[in-house]
Amino acid sequence: MEKTDELVAAGEGVAVVPVPPPPSVRRPRPWPLGAAVLLAAGASAVLLVGDSGWLDQPAVGAWRTVCLAIIVQAIPFLVLGTVLSGAINAFVPADLFTRVLPKRAALAVPVAGVAGAILPGCECASVPVANSLIRRGVTPAAAFAFLLSAPAVNPVVLTATAVAFPGNPAMIAARLLASLGTAAVMGWLWLWRGDEKWLRPALRRRHTGHAHGHSRWQEFRIGFQYDFLQAGGFLVLGAMAAATFNVAVPRAVLDAFSGTPWLSVLFLAGLAVLLAVCSEADAFVAASLTGFSPTARLAFMVVGPMVDLKLIALQAGTFGRAFAWRFCTATTVVAVAASALTGGALL
Amino acid sequence: MRRLLQSLLLKLTGLGLLRITLFSDTYLRYVKPGLRPVLIASGVVLLLLGIVAAFSRTGNGGHAHDGPASGGPDGHASDAHDGHTDGAHEAHAHDGHEGHDGHDHSATPKIAWLLVLPALSLLLFAPPALGAYTAARSGAEPVAVQKKGFEPLPATSPLPLTLTEFTKRVQQDRSRAIQGRTVRLTGFATPDATGEGWYLTRIIFSCCAADSQTVKIHVYGSGSAEPPAADTWLAVTGTWHPAGTLGTTSAPAALDARLTTPIAQPINAFTDDLPITPG
Numbered sequence: 001m002e003k004t005d006e007l008v009a010a011g012e013g014v015a016v017v018p019v020p021p022p023p024s025v026r027r028p029r030p031w032p033l034g035a036a037v038l039l040a041a042g043a044s045a046v047l048l049v050g051d052s053g054w055l056d057q058p059a060v061g062a063w064r065t066v067c068l069a070i071i072v073q074a075i076p077f078l079v080l081g082t083v084l085s086g087a088i089n090a091f092v093p094a095d096l097f098t099r100v101l102p103k104r105a106a107l108a109v110p111v112a113g114v115a116g117a118i119l120p121g122c123e124c125a126s127v128p129v130a131n132s133l134i135r136r137g138v139t140p141a142a143a144f145a146f147l148l149s150a151p152a153v154n155p156v157v158l159t160a161t162a163v164a165f166p167g168n169p170a171m172i173a174a175r176l177l178a179s180l181g182t183a184a185v186m187g188w189l190w191l192w193r194g195d196e197k198w199l200r201p202a203l204r205r206r207h208t209g210h211a212h213g214h215s216r217w218q219e220f221r222i223g224f225q226y227d228f229l230q231a232g233g234f235l236v237l238g239a240m241a242a243a244t245f246n247v248a249v250p251r252a253v254l255d256a257f258s259g260t261p262w263l264s265v266l267f268l269a270g271l272a273v274l275l276a277v278c279s280e281a282d283a284f285v286a287a288s289l290t291g292f293s294p295t296a297r298l299a300f301m302v303v304g305p306m307v308d309l310k311l312i313a314l315q316a317g318t319f320g321r322a323f324a325w326r327f328c329t330a331t332t333v334v335a336v337a338a339s340a341l342t343g344g345a346l347l
Numbered sequence: 348m349r350r351l352l353q354s355l356l357l358k359l360t361g362l363g364l365l366r367i368t369l370f371s372d373t374y375l376r377y378v379k380p381g382l383r384p385v386l387i388a389s390g391v392v393l394l395l396l397g398i399v400a401a402f403s404r405t406g407n408g409g410h411a412h413d414g415p416a417s418g419g420p421d422g423h424a425s426d427a428h429d430g431h432t433d434g435a436h437e438a439h440a441h442d443g444h445e446g447h448d449g450h451d452h453s454a455t456p457k458i459a460w461l462l463v464l465p466a467l468s469l470l471l472f473a474p475p476a477l478g479a480y481t482a483a484r485s486g487a488e489p490v491a492v493q494k495k496g497f498e499p500l501p502a503t504s505p506l507p508l509t510l511t512e513f514t515k516r517v518q519q520d521r522s523r524a525i526q527g528r529t530v531r532l533t534g535f536a537t538p539d540a541t542g543e544g545w546y547l548t549r550i551i552f553s554c555c556a557a558d559s560q561t562v563k564i565h566v567y568g569s570g571s572a573e574p575p576a577a578d579t580w581l582a583v584t585g586t587w588h589p590a591g592t593l594g595t596t597s598a599p600a601a602l603d604a605r606l607t608t609p610i611a612q613p614i615n616a617f618t619d620d621l622p623i624t625p626g
Contacts, residue, residue: 062480070557072465073382073557075360076382079392229353229455230458232462282558
């Protein structure tokens, strides 16, 4: 991604004159993405679509099933998220969010974090919405707080947690607190240390969706279409990675790690990243990991909705890779710390 | 051309979703039944979007030029302008197509082509449901502890129970109500590589096939000499296989089978429910 950024940055210098680069100049393509996509596409075209010979092996069948299950499960939420983001871009007045949110960015962060409770979806929906918020002029720090809190503290997820941990209200409270805390800390961390040059250039310039002389419906449709196609592609990539882990490592192996408390917290946090379980279901998975301490299971539920393989892929596609790896690393660290603190106090 | 390809991608994805939800029950292999309405809605939305995209003329260019020139509605004419130029670069960097119009939303993101795979897979070769392979590789999930205490067992014989209920009765019910009772359990067969007998198994989805859990009951003496083939759905009638102390975790979740009948795969194959016993 660094490479792409440089290229684009170099392009910006030239592009003071508002003319697109001449057709004859071939811009070097960002090969890592191209190559990765090509490789993944080649390998998975065979695996996902093929239907004969060694492809009937049960392992391949299980991989295809798990991969498709993640995609099918996520698509409705992705559609919801991209419809919302398209609508925000096209229909919401540009200054609405700046008027509603507190002027000071440091205050806007927790407000946006709490506002995340409104979006009743899982994590796939929140990435395009956060993206359109930034394009609508919301300070990135607040948008990121929203991005992290929306899948973790919404009513559907909290209800699922209550069902999965019956008679254990402390677990729900701990999940709510640790998730909100992580979202707010990440927002403030972005204010303190964040750098907009990690974001995609299109995002840096607050490119607004609605252009004059153009039907708003048209803007909505085109934005929705583009966002869905892009996010959908990254969803497939992430689902393939998660399915590979899911099938390659049997659950039985996991129980070997449940012994030491500290190791188990880190281990379940890592597992949440690799398994890419939807935030509406992760409470049930956490509940089934009975060999682990409550704090470790809390870490699983706090990290999971904020960082996982399909989210990393989605964020890299939406915000840029330079952003995605820094943000996801920092979020994992903060989320583990928040779970350890909250878990130590409440559970 | 690109417009048509984008539209094709959307339509294929939409049709794939509709095929597995409206025209068959295939979606139950992957997700829970409750997701059906939103899957159908998503399929319809994507299909409509694809159709509109195919017939829309302005989706691919033209407007890219009047946006900046007239200035954004928010008055940041120069900002909007720069934004557009950047958008153009981004689109090119992504797309590799040079010399076309520059609005970033008219290009197809290259990664979007990956959507072809699940779409075609859903339309043409929907992969099979999870079965014995997955069940054999997952450890026996610990069954949740029942805090309320146990109701007396109904007098029916054979008594239909889910695999989870049977495990709870064997390992947690101090009243030992299950002792000597003839029960009827349903599930699919998973071979036991290590020893005598085989497993009667259910795979239960929490949300989708990616977070499935397995419940296993070990079955002894299936009635015939050969254990049943993997993935066959069966109803097994029998009694608890005595070992350890009944009512504690030392008792194995195991069954001495008297009668094994093949059954059709239930519609709710991936829940832990029986039609007559609410889970």
